[in-house]
Amino acid sequence: MAVELGGIFDSAIKNSLFKNKSHLQSNYSPQSIPHREKQIESVASIMAPVLRGERCSNLFLYGKTGTGKTLSVLYVRDEILKRAKEMGIEIRIEYLNCKLKKVSDTEYRILAALIEQLGGSIPSTGLPTQHVYSKFIEIIDSKKQLVVIIFDEIDQAVKKMSSDFLYTLLRMNAELSKAQISMIGISNDVTFLDNIDPRVRSSLGEEEILFPTYNAVQLQDILKERCLEAFKEGVVDDGVIAKCSALAAREHGDARRALDLLRIAGELAEREGEKRITVEYLDNANKKIERDKILDLVETQPTQCQIVLYSILSLTQERKDEKENKLFFTGDVFNLYQELCAKLKLEILTQRRVSDIIADFDMLGLINANVISKGRHGRTREIKLSIPSNLLIKVEEILKESLGI
DNA sequence: AGGTATTCACATGAAACTATTCTCTGAGTTAGG
DNA sequence: TAACTCAGAGAATAGTTTCATGTGAATACCTGT
Secondary structure, eight states, rough: HHHHHHHHHHHHTOOOOOOOOGGGGGTTTOOOOOTHHHHHHHHHHHHHHGGGGGOOOEEEEEOOOOOOOHHHHHHHHHHHHHHHHTOOOOEEEEEEETTTTTTTOOOOHHHHHHHTTTTTOOOSSSSSSHHHHHHHHHTTTTTSEEEEEEEETTHHHHHSSOOHHHHHHHGGGGOOOSSSSEEEEOOOOOGGGGGGOOOHHHHTEEEEEEEEOOOHHHHHHHHHHHHHBBBTTTTTTHHHHHHHHHHHHTTTOOHHHHHHHHHHHHHHHHTTTOOSBBBBHHHHHHHHHHHHHHHHHHHHHHHHHHHHHHHHHHHHHHOOOHHSSSOOEEEHHHHHHHHHHHHHOOOOOOOOHHHHHHHHHHHHTTTEEEEOOOOOOOOEEEEEOSSSSHHHHHHHHHHHHTTTO
């Protein structure tokens, strides 16, 4: 990273392509959000009652990643807070992303994070959960106020815990005497509401708003607007924007990804001292994003998982040498894994665990594993490495390095 | 031939365990009055 | 006697292990023609 920054500084001083790069970063909130007028209006009208000092309905927003859910809600929040300040009303609207590392995935931590945002403090561990609950209620109920809590990526939280947590939170109004709370849930999983506790469903989903994915044309508008602010004039071709939005539209209309793509393409072009961004840089950026993601993933795996991955890697190469794409299975991986552990003098995890690790890799997209039945010869996973072949050598290096082979 | 039952080699789930991290509490210790 | 220290009790978490149960289809085994 240090190298990258150095390059940016150098060319930023001389002839940067960027006018203001922050406008392309995902945490930037633009003044206008194209093609989301309707949704923003809905959110605003649902939340408006808080300005009259009334509790607003619970709200649930859903749509795929990068469709502007978070952006829209935060925009409405800022507007409401601005207005409330003018009118001298006290409203608290807290935003919490359930997926952040810090928050992780337990009710304890979510509550702890909320308490912290509300100005209290709570140790990171060591307290009974009940205690944390009462502290939370105490803080909220300390004075007459309206509290709106926005849970971003709420599906992540529920996946790990249970919907009981949400139920308790939703019911909390009954325990509050002075204050009142409402909740806004944001989810990437469109089917989230369908498979949770119906009690939670009915109260969290008092109002629902769907954020549809952007199509290529809409993405193009968004990109154009941001480009005006982010890049200097004449740096970006129309063709580049078109291609960029087409690429992103193909991948589920994710605006965030489109912006990342453009930014990285810009950085790449800048580093090579180009005056304008061409289509090739987009392709390179696309590759670079993928590459960085995989390498980072591999690098940050715990040792045991790395050994499993290394086993898979070895098996892939072994089988490729022999015949064309002979597949292998969980059992093969586990055997090789055991040998490796013995060689490295590490303790051997159970097959049960290794099976889970393999399933995790599948989730992460490092491998492709299908459960198949080989009839009389049992049921197992058919495993295929899905790391692009140009990265294989690099990945192998990383693994060898960190395992000390 | 056609139908049914077995059986393999794991997958998948749930519960229980372990090591580690952290707070809180109260007993024992210390130092100052 | 008040302040301080420090070990032990409790609690939460991540990563595992243990135990239990599930599963899809190739194969073995019938059954009647």
